[in-house]
């Protein structure tokens with residue numbers, strides 16, 4: 665049984681997509697752990713906020729979830745040709761808070777997925793750049809849902825087959 669972290673960077677269709685990944689993982693006897701970034705209440709990262717933060721519970725909870733999972737699938741909408749701020753913010757905190765943040769991302773399998781208003785290709789490229797920079801191994805084919813590309817169970821199955829390997 666594989667335990668996979670499903671990160672949702674919005675509470676609408678991207679959260680629904682994360683739930684679809686969870687259902688599919690469970691159908692196959694695996695475990696999907698949903699992390700809804702919009703409800704975690706992570707403060708905005710600034711150097712001053714980093715100096716002032718004394719309660720690290722939220723950040724440590726995220727780190728524990730990442731480390732306890734074999735891989736992660738990130739479902740994020742495209743915002744202005746890039747990543748939504750909640751995702752960028754979470755990654756910024758992790759990269760400065762963890763003594764050993766390489767453990768979180770380096771060599772970790774990451775699947776990329778989006779439900780976006782337009783194409784969604786730019787958010788996939790942005791996530792690919794950031795997670796590759798952190799040393800993650802990105803699954804080659806993303807799951808993209810948009811106005812002209814409906815959600816396909818076969819694409820979800822294909823991504824899950826690769827992250828559980």
Ligand SMILES: Cc1cc2nc3c(=O)[nH]c(=O)nc-3n(C[C@H](O)[C@H](O)[C@H](O)COP(=O)(O)O)c2cc1C
Nearest residue numbers: 674676677678741742743744745779780781782783
């Ligand atoms: C601030 C903002 C910027 C957006 N920029 C883009 C964009 O550049 N490209 C795009 O395809 N959709 C864009 N959208 C549309 C969202 O990607 C789309 O509504 C998506 O389905 C929202 O995901 P959700 O239903 O999970 O909240 C934008 C939406 C918002 C709120």
